[in-house]
Amino acid sequence: MENNVNLKSGEFLVKDVDANSIFIPEEFNEEQKMIAQTCRDFLETEIFPKLDDIDKGDRVLMKGILHKAGELGMLGIAVPEQYNGFGQDFITQMLVAETTGAGYSFSVAYMCHCGIGTMPIMYYGNEEQRQKYVSRLATGELIGSYCLTEPGAGSDANSGKTNAKLSEDGKHYILNGQKMWITNGGFADTQVVFAKVDNDRILSAFIVESNWPGVVIGPDEHKMGIKGSSTVQIYYNDVKVPVENMIGKRGEGFRIALSILHMGRMKLGANVIGAAKQTITDSVKYANERKQFNTHIANFGSIKHKLAQMAIRTYAHESAIYRVSKNVDNLLEQYKAEGCDYGHATIDAISHYAVEDAILKVNGSEMLDYIVDEGVQVHGGMGYSAEMNVERGYRDSRINRIFEGTNEINRLLVVESATKRAMKGEYDLFGPAEELYNSMESISDNTKAGESYFEEKLRYIKNFKKAIILTIYSTNKALGKNLMSEQEVVNNISDMIMDLYIGESLTLRVKKLEGLKGENPILKDIIDVFLYDAANNIRKHAKDAIYSSIEGESAEKLNKAIMILTHVKGVNTKDARRRIADKMIENNEYKF
Amino acid sequence: MKILVCISNVPDTTTKVKFTDGDTKLDTAGIQWVINPWDELSLTRALEIKDDASSGVKSVTVAHVGPVTAEPTIRKALAIGADSAIRVNAEPSDAYFVAAQLAEVVKQEQFDIIMCGIESSDYNGSMVGSMLAEMLNIPSISAVSNLKVENEKPIVTREIDGGKEVVSTSTPFVAIVQKGIAKEPRIAAMRGIMMARSKPIKLYEPVAVDALTSYKKFELPEARPACKFVDAENAKDLIALLQSETKLI
Numbered sequence: 020m021e022n023n024v025n026l027k028s029g030e031f032l033v034k035d036v037d038a039n040s041i042f043i044p045e046e047f048n049e050e051q052k053m054i055a056q057t058c059r060d061f062l063e064t065e066i067f068p069k070l071d072d073i074d075k076g077d078r079v080l081m082k083g084i085l086h087k088a089g090e091l092g093m094l095g096i097a098v099p100e101q102y103n104g105f106g107q108d109f110i111t112q113m114l115v116a117e118t119t120g121a122g123y124s125f126s127v128a129y130m131c132h133c134g135i136g137t138m139p140i141m142y143y144g145n146e147e148q149r150q151k152y153v154s155r156l157a158t159g160e161l162i163g164s165y166c167l168t169e170p171g172a173g174s175d176a177n178s179g180k181t182n183a184k185l186s187e188d189g190k191h192y193i194l195n196g197q198k199m200w201i202t203n204g205g206f207a208d209t210q211v212v213f214a215k216v217d218n219d220r221i222l223s224a225f226i227v228e229s230n231w232p233g234v235v236i237g238p239d240e241h242k243m244g245i246k247g248s249s250t251v252q253i254y255y256n257d258v259k260v261p262v263e264n265m266i267g268k269r270g271e272g273f274r275i276a277l278s279i280l281h282m283g284r285m286k287l288g289a290n291v292i293g294a295a296k297q298t299i300t301d302s303v304k305y306a307n308e309r310k311q312f313n314t315h316i317a318n319f320g321s322i323k324h325k326l327a328q329m330a331i332r333t334y335a336h337e338s339a340i341y342r343v344s345k346n347v348d349n350l351l352e353q354y355k356a357e358g359c360d361y362g363h364a365t366i367d368a369i370s371h372y373a374v375e376d377a378i379l380k381v382n383g384s385e386m387l388d389y390i391v392d393e394g395v396q397v398h399g400g401m402g403y404s405a406e407m408n409v410e411r412g413y414r415d416s417r418i419n420r421i422f423e424g425t426n427e428i429n430r431l432l433v434v435e436s437a438t439k440r441a442m443k444g445e446y447d448l449f450g451p452a453e454e455l456y457n458s459m460e461s462i463s464d465n466t467k468a469g470e471s472y473f474e475e476k477l478r479y480i481k482n483f484k485k486a487i488i489l490t491i492y493s494t495n496k497a498l499g500k501n502l503m504s505e506q507e508v509v510n511n512i513s514d515m516i517m518d519l520y521i522g523e524s525l526t527l528r529v530k531k532l533e534g535l536k537g538e539n540p541i542l543k544d545i546i547d548v549f550l551y552d553a554a555n556n557i558r559k560h561a562k563d564a565i566y567s568s569i570e571g572e573s574a575e576k577l578n579k580a581i582m583i584l585t586h587v588k589g590v591n592t593k594d595a596r597r598r599i600a601d602k603m604i605e606n607n608e609y610k611f
Numbered sequence: 612m613k614i615l616v617c618i619s620n621v622p623d624t625t626t627k628v629k630f631t632d633g634d635t636k637l638d639t640a641g642i643q644w645v646i647n648p649w650d651e652l653s654l655t656r657a658l659e660i661k662d663d664a665s666s667g668v669k670s671v672t673v674a675h676v677g678p679v680t681a682e683p684t685i686r687k688a689l690a691i692g693a694d695s696a697i698r699v700n701a702e703p704s705d706a707y708f709v710a711a712q713l714a715e716v717v718k719q720e721q722f723d724i725i726m727c728g729i730e731s732s733d734y735n736g737s738m739v740g741s742m743l744a745e746m747l748n749i750p751s752i753s754a755v756s757n758l759k760v761e762n763e764k765p766i767v768t769r770e771i772d773g774g775k776e777v778v779s780t781s782t783p784f785v786a787i788v789q790k791g792i793a794k795e796p797r798i799a800a801m802r803g804i805m806m807a808r809s810k811p812i813k814l815y816e817p818v819a820v821d822a823l824t825s826y827k828k829f830e831l832p833e834a835r836p837a838c839k840f841v842d843a844e845n846a847k848d849l850i851a852l853l854q855s856e857t858k859l860i
Binding site: 049050052054056061064090091092093095096105310605606607608610 | 837
């Protein structure tokens, strides 16, 4: 059994993990709970009563709200104390991201400011830049934004055309170009702008102040959702950027942009939990109030199914979020002990978990889209009315699958990062995979007589891991370097890995929790349904990947092995889901 | 000047109340505990007064009668801005017991203004404030909706039927506080949360008090019957319901 904190990114594919070594959200300390409560209180007093006004896109209103958040210290959670922040660990940052995630448009403005608007300067800036900008961004004196995307450069971010030319006197870069989809752009005081110096192939990063001559802010975009968050195009016409405002080194911008996206993905993964829990509670309350055919709709099996499924996905995803947060904290401490400064240690630790952050981004955004969709459905006709928060939530959720790297890009990254790291020798994936491939005909599901509940579930997970590495190995063998261009096959593998990581995190969490606080049968229902569904999903994706890349007898042999490795006992999912839903219906909220 | 705010640790107001031990005890499983809303508003007002330098108020202390499990609630009060806290280490049994413990604290520590929420949202007894004043033999003012302190002189506004009255009093006194005392409870700021770590919580052991009351049984109110709708055009059905179900006619 491996200690989770020692796992490298992607290594969960081949290692069994000790449940006691993972961090679970039931272990938050009093201070962390209090910080979360402050964020919740802020939403209750400053956001929820003003949702309609916020959605009118009033820039002054949103900026004022961010200033109030700054007065409470909410903008400095991740900033060290010497720059007017509170230097909280990564777990706490993720808890804050979760809590504020229930804040609709505010959540996007807030996360943009605290994350991509502030952290590039914090992580990669020099001392003068941190003192001048970060210390004021942390208090809300300045509001930040991040300008990477251009009309011709979206997912292919490095293809941007914005140019920075060194002035003749060597004192300024003259910035010209156009950026789009700039969150907070309408009212931000500072911008982290990516541009190519002269004819460089790679981007550099600059701090630009919005009121400098030549910076032209466009009108707000009319969007499907997050209407209260300002999203604009920004034009740069011969903007003089002092040379001391370059972040990091010339040509380091693309690395900065990608690293910051890793952070953004992790935080987005946490952010969606807050929105999910809010939507589930709204849906449970509505189902408990709405009557049709002389009974509350909460009494109908179809509604229970929806409520339970929403909760299962949320609880499972949350388990993975806090598991990886602790990994980041540990690695960060290790880097600091090795002499790395706080900024670089933090971003390097986050970026290391590239497999996990892509999983959490994709799984979290698709989970929330499922939940808001079913939330609207539970509300029936009222769910389609703009009077209800689920309607807002439905529209606001959709962007999560697009920004911070589209889910299509991130699915590729799950597999690419996991296999690249294995090829670089960070952990051994292909050794055990080859061994498995060569002994495919003697594969068994290793059922043992008299195994305990958790022994059985962890055996399933061990088998899922085998199914995944077998699929990776065999498709790699068949397609070689072409595997990454067969995106459909990569997507299959990516989805298998996601189900595994989320399912394993869920099982380990409940096992640890049972050891700490005793058994909660509802949580075992959540595991039962999740792993039963995961087994079927993994089986289907493995078969799709195999039959799409391998032919003949080999494919049939692999299929047989996959069938064995994804075999799980039958589950009465109907009754299990009903019990999960009934618990929430009784509590009238997302609570077990 | 020193202000003491007495705080209760109560279940979150959205808690679904259940009982155990033959309906003689509250089932505390899964309950989220919070500062009693009236006390939280009192604390907010006390801090606002202290923030105004002309008030002469130098410190705000919170006091709570309860076991160690209540410390997160006390720590929250410190995070909101109280300078220090006192906890009387005892399971509160009734209002008389609590008032007696708080009286002992006030005797030992000496405060000028003692603020109590008019009631607590768990048992809603509305007794502690006036009992405390009686035990200390000091004035008490109830239904306080505003409290100002100008140059160490308290000016109190209280709710009366159909209006308000403004009173002055000597110190020390007990202000028994209504919800209008502050607009919104103050949110604990990050700096307050960090500082709460190092603020002192002084521990008092309880003084012996006669147990005057004990709980025999709790009963939940009967569930409200479902609302029946009668079509506006259908007076006959309405009359039938009024006759057969409500027996009103």
